[in-house]
Amino acid sequence: MAAPVRWFVMLCAGALALTAVPCLAADAADSDSVTVLVTYHSLSGSTEKMARAVAEGARAVPGVRVVLKRVGEVTGPDLFSSDAVIVGSPVYWSNMSGEVKTFFDNWQFKFGVFPEFKMRNKVGAAFATGGQVSGGKEVTMLTILAAMLGNQMIVVSGGGAFGASATTEGDSPGIDDKELADARDLGRRVAEVAAIIKRGARNNSKE
Numbered sequence: 443m444a445a446p447v448r449w450f451v452m453l454c455a456g457a458l459a460l461t462a463v464p465c466l467a468a469d470a471a472d473s474d475s476v477t478v479l480v481t482y483h484s485l486s487g488s489t490e491k492m493a494r495a496v497a498e499g500a501r502a503v504p505g506v507r508v509v510l511k512r513v514g515e516v517t518g519p520d521l522f523s524s525d526a527v528i529v530g531s532p533v534y535w536s537n538m539s540g541e542v543k544t545f546f547d548n549w550q551f552k553f554g555v556f557p558e559f560k561m562r563n564k565v566g567a568a569f570a571t572g573g574q575v576s577g578g579k580e581v582t583m584l585t586i587l588a589a590m591l592g593n594q595m596i597v598v599s600g601g602g603a604f605g606a607s608a609t610t611e612g613d614s615p616g617i618d619d620k621e622l623a624d625a626r627d628l629g630r631r632v633a634e635v636a637a638i639i640k641r642g643a644r645n646n647s648k649e
């Protein structure tokens with residue numbers, strides 16, 4: 443082989459090796475690690491503060507990668523590459539906010555989850571903030587969980603009976619340490635359950 447051609451072949455082989463190694467590493471990481479998507483809507487920052495605590499709790503579980511995004515920024519690949527999705531909303535008129543409802547509607551309009559049930563068997567959970575103590579936080583979390591159940595997801599709780607929540611107005615301005623601890627607890631529990639399910643699926647496929 444002429445020298446210039448030999449050099450060209452060696453350069454190509456080197457470049458291929460350099461690009462292939464990180465790809466293989468990424469694939470291995472993907473199959474072993476658990477990805478938790480934490481997504482939320484927040485106008486005045488309370489739900490965002492809870493979202494950061496949820497993300498912190500999930501990140502505390504070894505081998506867990508967390509993606510934290512506003513609902514409007516979530517892409518199809520974010521959804522489909524996640525093992526678990528935790529959705530947070532402020533309470534608007536005793537229910538999830540319009541932005542969060544649009545996010546769920548977009549699972550179909552933008553991402554085409556149905557009829558294949560593309561979110562099937564992923565773990566789902568909810569969190570909410572509301573101005574009043576009894577103003578609809580539990581209804582809000584339950585409607586989020588209902589949307590997930592309709593998509594054949596596996597819903598879990600943590601923090602409270604239906605998820606983590608915080609009261610932000612009136613006698614309870616701001617989010618206190620107990621509410622933040624509940625949010626971290628939710629994130630941790632979801633990550634643990636997602637890891638158990640992923641490990642079980644991997645073991646099943648080996649049998």
Ligand SMILES: Cc1cc2nc3c(=O)[nH]c(=O)nc-3n(C[C@H](O)[C@H](O)[C@H](O)COP(=O)(O)O)c2cc1C
Binds near residue numbers: 483
């Ligand atoms: C349009 C609108 C409707 C609301 N409705 C309720 C409600 O029904 N019950 C309640 O407890 N709080 C209600 N709130 C208060 C918010 O849920 C509360 O301030 C929340 O913590 C805001 O979250 P954010 O700071 O993440 O935007 C409402 C607020 C807005 C703007």
